[in-house]
Amino acid sequence: MPTVVGGTTQPCPECGARIHADDRFTVWCAACDWNVDPKGHQQEREKEEERGRRGKRAGRDRLEEARRALARRYGERLHTEMAQEGAGPRARWDGATTLGYAIALAVHGVTAALLAAGVFCLVWGWGGGLVLLGAVLLAMAVALRPRLPGPSDDDGTVLRRADAPELYALVDEVARAVGTRGVDRITVGKEINASVVSQGVRGRRALSLGLPLWEVLSPQQRVALLGHELGHYGNGDTRRGVVVATALRSLTVWRYYFTPIARPTVGEMLVNAVCAVPLLLVQGVLSLLDHLTLRATQRGEYLADREAARAGSTEAAAALMDQLLMTESIDVFLRREVSNAALTGARSARRAAGASADTQDAGGGLWTRLAAHIASVPEHEYERQRRAGARRGHSVDATHPPTHLRRACLLAGPPSRAAVLLDDDRSGRITAELAGARAEVARRIVRDGMG
Template sequence: MSGGYSKKLALRLDARQFTAYEGTPPTRPEWTAARVALVGLSAALVVLVAGLAALGGWLVLRGFPSFSILGGVPLLLVASALRPRLGRAGDAWHLLGRDEAPTLFALLDRISAASGAPMPDRVVLDARFNASAGTHGLLRRRTLTIGLQLFGVLTPQQRVAVLGHEFGHFVNGDPARGLLTAPALVTPLIVADLVRPSEAHVSGGPLSRLVELAMRPFQLLLERLFLLIGAGVQAVAARDRQRAEYCADALAVRLAGTSALVAFMADAASADKLAAVIAATERGTQANPETARRNHPGAARWKEAADAWRATSDADEALEKSITEEASLWQDHPPSGLRARIARSWPYTDPSVVLSQADSAKIEAELHRFYTRAGRDIAWSAA
């Protein structure tokens, strides 16, 4: 599919989805044909993998030891490689405890109570200009990740909007985050990785080298085929993931108010530029060893630099440009401009959870040492 055609198709699909939710905030993503197809494909893949494992086990155990083990072991290895993934928590930049940030956790408690969403099992900090929510493991433990670059430059109500949006993913039934659809999304990419030609040359004589060269074109063809299948499945899932984002935005509006979400979308549309402003500011801070080590200003200078940049930029223009620039068949978030526009189309909402300037300042104090650490990471990665 050519880039121009895929962009036009993405714009049409974005517009259609916008029309479906314009004026009426959604609650939960509905079951769609795409979601049914993903669940059906996942079920078929799970049955196939279970069948491979059962056949492999039978061949290994039949008349053990026997030559049938030569067929059973490869089948077991393939079944193991294709087994359903439950997700992993991964390494945390910093796993935040309630005792380290009581005011922040009190805010999370308020958002949980107001939204009806469960509290996350883990609150993780990192140095990115982002925030995310996810589930992992057999028990589906919930993780909320707060990017300090982003959090540090937001107003108090924008912070409520971001956190409320992420809590929305714990209750909105996002189909692409569930166990029922994960196999369809990840299996084609796993197979592509399995058939990819090795970068290292096969050790051995000329015959081994000849076999490697002869197999390489077929491996490359299979790799491209499964990557294409994976991209197609991701494109199918992207529409449902975008529906889930609109549902999370609706909850954010209910909690933080319309104005806060719209203002945050303006920042999201200019995320790369704001991150560059923060990086430039932090490089200046790190250039003074005394300030960097003993008197780091935390996020205060980031906020000043971000506010100065916002004062000279056109937020509405950035939002409009994002409608085209962020459109993609594989993008799991609707364009920021459409998210702001659709929030404005819903009935204007005042916040139900208000974060005062005083409490926001307490949160800043609680996170100060983490901002200091993040500043070093930002300066080093931008160097």
């Protein structure tokens, strides 16, 4: 039984067992799983209604069910494999990965062929009608070229090395521990997440650190988080990922070209008819590529978790998984803060007092209140999130395996000690370096909401 901290108890409407009711969290029953995943339940119901509205035949539903069953089956197989493998091989090529990679290369091959044909038409047909065709082909090749994400124009606060030497040093140290290099740029934002991406042709690495997640983690869990994100590079799964990701992007451009014109004229109806077959083909290749690479993507996550444990210790990495279960709670808490701040702001405006000073104050205490709130989350809420995750299972399109399996996988192997230690002194210096960004991001959350 979870320890009861405040709140009341009430009987479960399903099985009558006594359940603990804390109005800050979802009330659910540990004995029969009543109300264990209201959000997932609601999403299911909405999907059901949507299907009803569109009048899809039962065959579609069976297909959907089969896909989910398949995803669950190979998700479970992958988990067993990863748990048994222990400190086994790193990223690995299997049949699906090879096929996916080959398809991605073929997609880029088509782009190269368009480019070559365009150049040929221009040179060969110079002065004639072929020039026009050549120009069209070249324009298509340009639109379809493999393109890496450019420097993102999101609204994160940029921290240069000179602004945050201790944070950069920590990232460098974690990167060394997982066998890769550090990052060129760090931005701090309001997402409940962290990520490292390569940008541009030179592959400059950018780390974006979501403060709502960072602030609820212990120092050692922060090391594990950085270890996971940089671990993707150490494992080499991102290098392969770039070829596939750029191919997926080119395919999306193709799909855009072939998408039927809405409310067509007679002439446009002809265009739509001509585009119908290529559209089906593009969609087929898109979903095939997606499926082929899903397994490798999920595998990459397990491997990155292993790097997280190497950097920050198995204990910290497992605790990080628990904190990842709290993203929903973090989101709910911050949204509530935003609406409270809006109320206070309106009231002070009425009093003609300094509303901006109020907002500033709300920003200042936001992170402390968030950390305190998450620290007060009772074990029964963690357990509910774990069970909800297990129920949702392996969804077909999720890039990450369910969190409870990632946690189980970490704890299955021999525990690893931390390669990087973040003591209170150093952690404090990093928090001081982040002071400006913490105030800025908090202000932005209060001003613009969570989005």
